[in-house]
Amino acid sequence: MDEKLIEQGMAELALLDVDIAKAWQEYGSPPPRYLKPHFVSLLSIVVSQQISTQAAKAIMSRVVALMPTVTAEHYLTLSEESIRAAGLSSRKVLYTRGLAQAICDGQLNIDQLATLEDAQAIESIMALKGFGRWSAEIYLMFALTRTDVFPADDLALQVALGRLKGLDEKPTAKVARELVRAWAPWRTVGSLFLWHYYRGAPA
Structure with a gap:
């Protein structure tokens, strides 16, 4: 997923979620991540x-x-x-x-x-x-550059989403999926941002 697609996705997500918009201003966009489809x-x-x-x-x-x-x-x-x-x-x-x-x-x-x-x-x-x-x-x-995937079982994503949303504890995978439902069709970019936010946001 290249920088151009990430920037497009982040701009769309900022319109969909005020918490994303605020955090994006503070932490910036996540870096590209690639895998070859092999x-x-x-x-x-x-x-x-x-x-x-x-x-x-x-x-x-x-x-x-x-x-x-x-x-x-x-x-x-x-x-x-x-x-x-x-x-x-x-x-x-x-x-x-x-x-x-x-x-x-x-x-x-x-x-x-x-x-x-x-x-x-x-x-x-x-x-x-x-x-x-x-x-x-x-x-x-x-590897396939699908834009709307959210690996809700990922622990770091759960923790980051809990912080982003100001929750007392990390959400379960089921709750996490519901919380990011409105991010469609940019949930892959949202996931990238949450990993980025996880590394930079305070606990």
């Missing part, structure tokens, strides 16, 4: 599950170094021991090898995901073992 992006999403961004980057760099090019075919040639030595847990090894196998077998057509509606694309990704709704939504947001 195997490597889905791989990185699994790697990043439940660990810090810094740790995920370190592990991904070690995994990438194991292959001449990062493809599903090359990934399947790696031994489980070498992948675990790079930093993946046994469960993530299982998930990532399953992902690579699904691509090689034709169970998952990455190029076809771009042609599907949001709900269909999310369902296709979630059919893979180890890919929940959050993982699927992250892929849609940053």
Whole structure:
């Protein structure tokens, strides 16, 4: 998602939500975030599950170094021991090898995901073992550049939304979805802004 699209989305969100408008003035727009619509992006999403961004980057760099090019075919040639030595847990090894196998077998057509509606694309990704709704939504947001996705299960988004709205505690995923319903069709940009706000706004 590039700067131009983010600025357009933020301007629309500021008209829809006075809290967004005020916070935007103070904290500015979020930076662009990209993922390529390839195997490597889905791989990185699994790697990043439940660990810090810094740790995920370190592990991904070690995994990438194991292959001449990062493809599903090359990934399947790696031994489980070498992948675990790079930093993946046994469960993530299982998930990532399953992902690579699904691509090689034709169970998952990455190029076809771009042609599907949001709900269909999310369902296709979630059919893979180890890919929940959050993982699927992250892929849609940053690899497929879908503008109206809100990963409500994300803890940082819940905390940031609670702060933005002046709530006593973070909302549940269900409540968060209701709170941002009016942000459609710019909920992806709203999510980017909440992550940005989370890093800069006081607790």
